[in-house]
Amino acid sequence: MTDNRKVKVEVNNLTKKFGDLLVLDNISFNIKEGELLCVVGPTGCGKTTFLNLLSCLIEPTCGDLLIGGEPANPRKHNLAFVFQEPSSFPWLTVEKNIGFGLDVKRWPAKKKKERINKIISLMGLEQVRHLYPHQLSASTDQRQVIGRAFAMNPDLLLMDEPYGQMDIKMRYYLEDEVVRLWKELGTTVVFITHNIEEAVYLAERILILSNKPARIKEEIIIDLPRPRGIADPKLVEIRKYVTEQIKWW
């Protein structure tokens, strides 16, 4: 199956050193528009540094990052980030939290309302739209953060182990939700996780990072139809393969 989507994000020769410590070593890859890419790697390999570079929180030592052909600029480009812990604003309701990015970018009121309603209905958050974060469970709180990220139509949506702390049944539900949002809204998503099964379940493509200094060890394309089943032998095979590739213990 050929992929006719155009390239949205280009990463060229990305290298990061902290003093003498080489953390990321000459990483180059592309992300297509609307692609769901998962990044996996061993503990402490520099995944967080990698994400921080992609989201322009820190500067690379050398190499560059292009979004839509232009150098990545947080002021011009829309970059959304979902952290491991819920990062919602405690003084805003669910509705206002989801609309936060839109407020900042000054969307016109009607468009904003439509967008917020769309996200809320896609995620089934109708019952809680007027509640505050402290009235929500941790998983619902995290879901509204994800809704907020998707709502602002970002050029690039980065997720750093957003479901790490949740129980497994909730994870299944949330993974399905992310796939649903992604399909409906066509956002370009980079999802970082430790959980190989999660990566294989979600991704169109998986990037495997090596141990520090991090390099791209391998790239795997996952062509399985959705919805995917965790007991599906093909998925299990890919999962076995990826697990082999990151064996370090």
Next chain:
Amino acid sequence: MSVENGKIKLELENISKSYKVKKKDFLVVDNISLEVCKNEFLVLLGPGLSGKTVLLNIIAGIEEPSSGKIFLDGEQIYGTHRSICMVFQKIGLLPWKTVMGNTEIGLKLSGVPKRIRRKTAQKFIEMVGLKGFENAYPHQLSGGMKQRVGIARAYTNNPDILILDEPFGQLDAQTRYSMQDEILRIWEIQKKTIIFVTNNIEEAIYLGERIILFGKCPAKVKEVYDIKLQRPRNNMDPDFLKLRKLISSNMDIDLGV
């Protein structure tokens, strides 16, 4: 009861717990009765916030049940007991004590003389693979290492029953897998009765001889599963995955506010 020795070590009879929240009674544990066999690896599985931790605290003795009784070796017990030790989810290593200081604390509090307790603690520090780290402080250790100290600390106290409350919940997936093998290895060397709490189906099936499935809060026994898979188990085996699908379909999901 399909476990080896068949002898009943711990028995819970009609344990219930409720808290008063703003003048209303909030039921967290709902009339639980269960039996734990000697030296079995029992897993309590349930969604987050299902009240499992409160149940564990009641068994360990740091919380009192609102009603019900607990029997250890046939005798009723109240509060904490020498034979029941806990490994906490948040690890709970005392930051002002070294690895050795933390590991030997149970014996120290019981008045065991220094030389003897040091020897015992040393044995378990080596058993969990932390030889050489005796004088390190907790803040110098990684999450996995800290949890291993937690396990060594509990083992050093020589309890009959070891309770582990989602001990690997804070760890990343890869460390989690290696710790699962670790706890099984330790359990094979020093057989004890283990009650292991988790919200992760894969972990439950990988570790447990028996799985007790809990529903949403309030905690109630939903189903009991006997796991007959051979060890070492493989979490990508077709039998394993079938079992996983079965149990998963029975698990509740709490989308609540």
Next chain:
Amino acid sequence: METKKTRFIKKAFYLLLSLSSIALLIIGWIFLASRRPGLFPSPQETWDRLILFLEKPLRGPLYKHVWDSLRRVVIAVAAACGLGVIFGTALGWSRLFKSTFGTIFEIIRPIPPIAWVPLITIWFGIGEFPKILLVFIGTFAIVVINTAAGVMMAEPLYLAVGKIFQANNFQMIREIVLPASIPAIFAGIRTALGVGWAIVLAAEMLGSISGTGFLIARGMQIGDTALIFICMFIIGIIGALLSLFASFIERRVCPWRTEK
């Protein structure tokens, strides 16, 4: 892209800013001094007065006065810490203790140390003991409150660990509650040192024949503003050193506080 060069320039810039602000302060000082010669001594006059004092001491050399003040504070604060930690721990840990002694404590505590000066002077005169007592009264409460707060806020997880491993009451306090409360206790000690220093000066100003407070009072009586300036500088430096000392001790006592 941030290179070593840009980082260096940034650092140099901030350093320059700090130095400039100090220079500006000194210039301001000289300027004010020139405007009000009698009331505001210039840096030069202050320095001259210092030299004069070292040649012709006033009721004892300068270092003796500083030492007297310091000694009073250290003795009083040491006593306040020793007794305060014990009292504070009991207050935080035992409900029984809190109901009986805590109430009395809460009634006496709000009275500021300065208000005690007349009574203590009548009872004990103007010797060493009354001053030490005054500092003690002021700092005891601080140590108690901080210690009690530390004890009451001890991490429940650690208390649960103690309970599971069968610690009795005494062991809980010694092995778990006290170490867990050390940060709060040291916060109390640092505050106590600062406040104690202020109290001793006030006590010395109101009736003493030695100490830095006494020198300031003398300076005020004879209009010797330069002398007052000198004393204020010394007081500030000592205050800062006391604070550093407390932090140093805390770092030695708590090697586990160095979080990465």
